[in-house]
Amino acid sequence: MEILLIEDEPSVISLIERGLKGEGHHIHVAMDGFTGLKMAGRHTYDLIILDVMLPGMNGLDVCKNIRMANEDVPILMLSALNQTEDIVEAFNRDVDDYLTKPFKLDELRARVNRFSRRATNRHVAANTISIDNLVIDRDSKSVCRGEIAIVLTATEYRLLEYLLVNKNKVLSRVDILEKVWSMDFNMGTNVVDVYVNYLRKKIDHPFEKKLIHTVIGMGYVLRNEN
Numbered sequence: 098m099e100i101l102l103i104e105d106e107p108s109v110i111s112l113i114e115r116g117l118k119g120e121g122h123h124i125h126v127a128m129d130g131f132t133g134l135k136m137a138g139r140h141t142y143d144l145i146i147l148d149v150m151l152p153g154m155n156g157l158d159v160c161k162n163i164r165m166a167n168e169d170v171p172i173l174m175l176s177a178l179n180q181t182e183d184i185v186e187a188f189n190r191d192v193d194d195y196l197t198k199p200f201k202l203d204e205l206r207a208r209v210n211r212f213s214r215r216a217t218n219r220h221v222a223a224n225t226i227s228i229d230n231l232v233i234d235r236d237s238k239s240v241c242r243g244e245i246a247i248v249l250t251a252t253e254y255r256l257l258e259y260l261l262v263n264k265n266k267v268l269s270r271v272d273i274l275e276k277v278w279s280m281d282f283n284m285g286t287n288v289v290d291v292y293v294n295y296l297r298k299k300i301d302h303p304f305e306k307k308l309i310h311t312v313i314g315m316g317y318v319l320r321n322e323n
Contacts, residue, residue: 098122098143098213103133103159104175105151109198113146116202117209130154137163142170144212149176149187160190171212175200228264229321231300231308233257247299252277256292257300260309260319269316293317 100117104110105128114124125142127133130151137145137159145163149156160172171193176183179197187195194208224235230243238254240247249257255277260268270289278288293309301307310318 098209099125099141100209101125101127101133101136101140101142101145103127103130103137103145103151103156104148105129106148109148109175112202113205116206120206120210122209122213128152130156130159134159134162137170138166144209145170145172146209147172147174147192149174149178149183157186157190160187160192164191171215173208173212226258226261228261228308228319229306231261233261242300242304245303249296249299252292253295253299257296257319260296260317263319265318265320267312267315267318272316289317 100122102110102113102124104113104126110126110128114126117124125136125140127136131153133145133147133151134154147156147160151159154162156174156176160174163170163172168191172191173194173196174187174192175196175198176187177198178184184195193212196205196208226233226235231240232242233240233254235258240249240254240257256273259273259276273289274286277292297307297309301309306321308319308321310320310322312318
């Protein structure tokens with residue numbers, strides 16, 4: 098993971114760098130609040146490790162400003178403050194985790210590895226789209242319905258992907274022609290209907306629940322009708 102460490106204690110920086118670089122993480126360091134905030138705004142990180150007591154701007158205010166621009170980046174706060182009200186205040190600023198100093202390196206590694214697994218799961222989710230038990234893996238260009246792998250031609254795949262990205266939305270034949278075929282077309286062509294029929298034979302016909310639906314006079318929609 099790409100980790101931004103906002104911390105002003107050289108001994109803590111050294112400890113974290115030694116402990117996390119060995120796990121394959123890349124550590125970027127800012128030693129004051131303003132620099133950390135600037136780096137967080139200019140670059141994309143998988144995790145921000147943020148001290149509370151910082152020169153220039155304290156960690157709580159840094160967190161508040163980061164959250165105004167980025168609601169998703171995980172923030173792990175470090176602090177020597179261990180009173181309940183301090184921890185509650187940190188979570189009220191939308192930190193994801195809180196670790197009190199002094200901490201054991203193994204505990205920090207465990208928490209960072211948990212965020213690493215979440216980042217991996219987010220990546221998988223972002224590259225997989227689905228409806229009901231129909232799933233497209235956009236990285237491998239593979240399709241399955243339940244446990245059954247479905248083999249599609251390149252054009253069938255593009256058509257299914259377009260329908261699935263726009264699931265529950267009625268798409269006209271013109272929309273589909275423009276987005277899937279990306280070429281000039283004859284308004285009288287029935288190529289969309291032909292390929293929708295091809296898809297139905299592979300995606301719907303072998304299964305009880307049908308996902309591809311015709312909306313008479315309007316086009317087609319991929320949706321889960323219970």
